[in-house]
Amino acid sequence: MIDLTRAAEVAGHVPDPEIPAVTIADLGILRGVVAEGDVAVVKLSPTYSGCPAVLAIELAVEAALRDAGIPARIERVMEPAWTTDWITEEGRDKLWAFGIAPPVAGGKATLFAAPEVNCPRCGSEATERVSEFGSTPCKAHYRCKGCGEPFDYFKCI
Amino acid sequence: MHEALLEIADDCLVLGHRLSEWCGHAPMLEEDLALPNMALDLIGVARGLYARAGEIEGKGRGEDDLAYFRGEREFRNCLLVERPNGDFAATMLRQLYFGAFMEPFWRAAAASTDDVVRGIAGKAAKEVAYHIRHAGEWVIRLGDGTEESAARMAHAVEAHHRYSGELFESSRAARAAEAAGVLPRRSEMRAEWDRVIGMVFVEAGLTVPEGVFMQTGGRAGLHGEDLGHMLAEMQSVARAHPGAVW
Numbered sequence: 001m002i003d004l005t006r007a008a009e010v011a012g013h014v015p016d017p018e019i020p021a022v023t024i025a026d027l028g029i030l031r032g033v034v035a036e037g038d039v040a041v042v043k044l045s046p047t048y049s050g051c052p053a054v055l056a057i058e059l060a061v062e063a064a065l066r067d068a069g070i071p072a073r074i075e076r077v078m079e080p081a082w083t084t085d086w087i088t089e090e091g092r093d094k095l096w097a098f099g100i101a102p103p104v105a106g107g108k109a110t111l112f113a114a115p116e117v118n119c120p121r122c123g124s125e126a127t128e129r130v131s132e133f134g135s136t137p138c139k140a141h142y143r144c145k146g147c148g149e150p151f152d153y154f155k156c157i
Numbered sequence: 158m159h160e161a162l163l164e165i166a167d168d169c170l171v172l173g174h175r176l177s178e179w180c181g182h183a184p185m186l187e188e189d190l191a192l193p194n195m196a197l198d199l200i201g202v203a204r205g206l207y208a209r210a211g212e213i214e215g216k217g218r219g220e221d222d223l224a225y226f227r228g229e230r231e232f233r234n235c236l237l238v239e240r241p242n243g244d245f246a247a248t249m250l251r252q253l254y255f256g257a258f259m260e261p262f263w264r265a266a267a268a269s270t271d272d273v274v275r276g277i278a279g280k281a282a283k284e285v286a287y288h289i290r291h292a293g294e295w296v297i298r299l300g301d302g303t304e305e306s307a308a309r310m311a312h313a314v315e316a317h318h319r320y321s322g323e324l325f326e327s328s329r330a331a332r333a334a335e336a337a338g339v340l341p342r343r344s345e346m347r348a349e350w351d352r353v354i355g356m357v358f359v360e361a362g363l364t365v366p367e368g369v370f371m372q373t374g375g376r377a378g379l380h381g382e383d384l385g386h387m388l389a390e391m392q393s394v395a396r397a398h399p400g401a402v403w
């Protein structure tokens with residue numbers, strides 16, 4: 001018998017390879033663990049279609065479970081599509097503490113209207129978007145006019 | 158059915174590869190990140206569609222076989238996406254034209270009768286919204302910019318508009334997929350495309366050309382010579398080392 005609670009805990013604790021401050025449970029991409037005979041089937045959702053981290057995350061989760069003595073298989077779940085709304089409160093707090101502004105609620109991309117983002121360093125509302133596309137597919141590049149520092153914004157999708 | 162999915166997969170792969178050609182050559186650092194980011198989204202979508210197309214076809218062809226081991230005449234992408242990058246204005250206009258079609262297309266495809274298409278569409282619809290916004294902002298900025306940038310953007314419109322009509326045409330394969338509820342009807346995206354392009358062009362000080370003869374043929378495998386050059390480069394490594402993995 002597989003201990004599914006433990007399997008979910010091990011899988012959930014795997015850090016995101018691009019933002020190690022948050023785990024895959026924090027990001028909400030761990031969609032569940034089910035038993036299939038003696039194998040734990042871990043359901044994961046990709047963040048962005050072409051995100052290079054998708055495979056890295058899947059391999060890391062498989063390895064973590066193997067190290068914990070749990071044989072596992074990864075299943076990629078596409079539907080419903082992952083959304084930044086699934087990032088947990090704890091995940092948002094960790095992003096903020098790490099210096100990444102978490103997604104602004106209701107900040108979905110509408111044509112030509114950028115969301116108001118607060119600076120994660122000084123809290124200032126006076127920020128400006130440098131580029132919608134940052135260092136990874138999930139982040140946009142911002143600049144704070146208060147403290148003068150650049151920062152990443154985890155954009156809504 | 159698989160041929161209809163190949164058409165869209167080819168659109169996404171070819172445009173994704175075109176965008177990736179900008180990597181290291183973009184006019185500024187932010188664009189050097191933005192263009193490959195959009196390319197990644199498109200190539201990711203293409204991979205999902207190739208995998209599904211190969212599965213439906215049932216001949217054991219995977220995504221790599223479909224991307225790297227088909228010749229130019231077997232590619233079913235529309236002509237717009239294979240156009241060479243040209244200058245930055247032309248690249249942004251091409252992106253806006255394609256994105257303004259795909260955004261309503263993916264939103265409608267999120268109700269597909271095919272589970273895999275539905276999953277891909279839900280994600281792609283949100284990603285392409287960012288692409289339109291990015292490209293649209295540049296079209297406005299350049300169209301409403303200096304004399305030089307405005308002239309270049311007007312030239313981009315003149316050079317690309319003739320390839321926009323093909324977006325709304327459904328091949329026989331696409332019509333079958335539409336009838337089965339797998340894909341939305343391409344012609345139904347017209348109103349939304351006109352609305353978005355119209356809105357951007359007004360702000361950019363550009364005019365939507367009228368009475369333009371529309372070039373088509375991509376869905377039948379009739380491409381311009383530029384696609385052959387692009388594929389030769391894109392497929393060279395896979396063909397020199399078939400089956401190689403790392």
Ligand SMILES: [Zn+2]
Nearest residue numbers: 119122144147
């Ligand atoms: Zn600040």
